[in-house]
Amino acid sequence: MIDITNVGTKQTQFLRCAYEQKRLAHSYLFVDSDESRALHTAYWLACLFNCTGENKPDGTCQNCRQILSGNHPDVLLVGPEGKQTLGIDQVRPLKEELAKSPVESSRRFFFINEAQKLTLSAANGLLNLLEEPIAPVVTILITNNSDQILPTIRSRTQIINFDNGEKPDGKTAVLLENGFSKDEIDELGNLEKRDQEIKYFYQEMLEHNSLALVSAHKLSENAKLVSEQRYILVRLKLLAEHDLNDPRKMGMAAQMLKNLIEVDKMRLSNVSLRNSLDYLALEWK
Numbered sequence: 001m002i003d004i005t006n007v008g009t010k011q012t013q014f015l016r017c018a019y020e021q022k023r024l025a026h027s028y029l030f031v032d033s034d035e036s037r038a039l040h041t042a043y044w045l046a047c048l049f050n051c052t053g054e055n056k057p058d059g060t061c062q063n064c065r066q067i068l069s070g071n072h073p074d075v076l077l078v079g080p081e082g083k084q085t086l087g088i089d090q091v092r093p094l095k096e097e098l099a100k101s102p103v104e105s106s107r108r109f110f111f112i113n114e115a116q117k118l119t120l121s122a123a124n125g126l127l128n129l130l131e132e133p134i135a136p137v138v139t140i141l142i143t144n145n146s147d148q149i150l151p152t153i154r155s156r157t158q159i160i161n162f163d164n165g166e167k168p169d170g171k172t173a174v175l176l177e178n179g180f181s182k183d184e185i186d187e188l189g190n191l192e193k194r195d196q197e198i199k200y201f202y203q204e205m206l207e208h209n210s211l212a213l214v215s216a217h218k219l220s221e222n223a224k225l226v227s228e229q230r231y232i233l234v235r236l237k238l239l240a241e242h243d244l245n246d247p248r249k250m251g252m253a254a255q256m257l258k259n260l261i262e263v264d265k266m267r268l269s270n271v272s273l274r275n276s277l278d279y280l281a282l283e284w285k
Contacts (some may be wrong), residue, residue, distance in 0.1 A: 002068045004044040004059050006037055008162045015045050015160075024107075025158040027130045027139045029115070031146045032162035033172075035181050039113055041162075042140045043067060046075045046109040063104075073103040079113035082226050084267060086117040088125050098129055098137065107136040115141040116148035116179050123150045130156040144176045178234045184227040191231070194222075198235045201277075205284035206252050212284060216277035229273045236260060236280075259283050 011030075018024050032038035047057030047064045050072070057064055066072040078094060080086045094110050102108050110129070112118075118126070129139055130153060141157060143149055175185050197219055204212035223229045237260050243253035263276045 002043045003040055004047055004057060004064075004068070007041040007044045008032070008037060008160075011041055011160055011162055012044055015041075016048065019045070019048055024138060026137060027157045028141070029146065029149065029154060029157040029159045030140055030142045030162065031144070031159060032142070033144050033176055033182060034162070035114060035142055035144050036183065038142045038162055039111065042109070042111045042142060043075075045138070045140070046072075049107060049109070050074075050105050072105075074105040074108040075111075076109070077111045077113060080117045084117070084226065084230060085119050086112070086114065086122055087119050088122045091118070091122045091125055094129060094139075095125060099134055101135055107138060110137060110139045112139070112141045114181055115143040115153075116145050118149075120150075123153055127152060127156065144181060145179065147177070148179060174238070175231075175234070180227065180230070180234075184230075187225060187227050188231055194228075194231070195235065197222075198232055199239065201281075202236055202239045202256075205256070205281060206249070208284055210285065212281040213278065216281040217274065220272070220274035220277050223273060232273070232277075233260065233263060233267070 015024075030038035030042060044057060046067050047059060050063040050067060051057040051061055052063055053061045059065075059068065063072070067075050070077070076094060076097060078086070078090050080090070091112065094112075097108070097110070100108075112126070126139075129137075139157075141149070141153070146154065146159065146161075171191070172185055175188075176182075180188075197215065201212060201215040201219060203209075204215055219232055220229075223232055237257065240253045240256040240260065243249040243256075246253075259280055263280060266276050266279065267273075
């Protein structure tokens with residue numbers, strides 16, 4: 001649920017000033033380890049622009065209520081919706097809306113949540129949207145890791161950083177760097193047992209142990225959530241990357257990373273996690 005009181009204080013001050021001076025940019029990149037706060041701030045801006053109350057944005061006028069309920073025709077949101085990636089089919093509606101004039105407002109707002117999950121084709125498809133648009137549109141991309149955003153997109157946006165130089169530590173930072181949202185990290189919970197199971201699976205593959213296939217089935221059966229399934233593959237990649245520094249394991253680690261690239265392709269083609277892990281186990285049988 002959108003909460004326009006849970007926003008970045010300094011960021012809303014900056015955006016209010018730009019709004020009052022009629023200097024809003026046509027595209028922004030909001031960078032925040034807490035993506036929900038950045039998304040709420042994007043909605044705050046849309047409410048500020050459309051609010052009919054005295055204390056803008058009050059969140060209670062008809063326009064604000066429409067926006068916050070997702071029913072305003074001039075405020076559009078796209079996101080992965082639980083998928084691993086944000087593809088061209090999901091951003092195409094924004095491109096189709098680009099040339100249309102606002103319906104009820106004087107400006108439209110397009111929000112792209114978890115923009116770090118944009119596929120290359122989807123990201124390239126957004127470039128026209130991020131150029132100076134024909135219709136009055138403000139596009140806001142939201143990400144927890146600006147390094148995963150194409151330079152061609154970053155250069156076309158005004159970047160607003162919410163973290164104020166503060167970086168998360170430990171495993172949270174690693175997961176954020178690998179495209180997980182804060183909500184997904186919270187969803188994963190305690191990972192100690194799962195980490196151990198993934199490590200056993202990894203070691204069994206390197207040892208060409210037939211038990212790897214049993215471990216693959218166990219891992220896939222226990223990973224019901226999309227975030228859990230993604231975590232298994234990311235953890236395997238991190239284990240392999242670590243072994244690249246060991247001369248004794250370097251060759252095997254490189255081969256494992258090559259296999260994991262194939263698994264990524266399989267997952268993008270909607271191959272199940274079980275079949276993907278089976279492929280890995282059989283490659284190392």
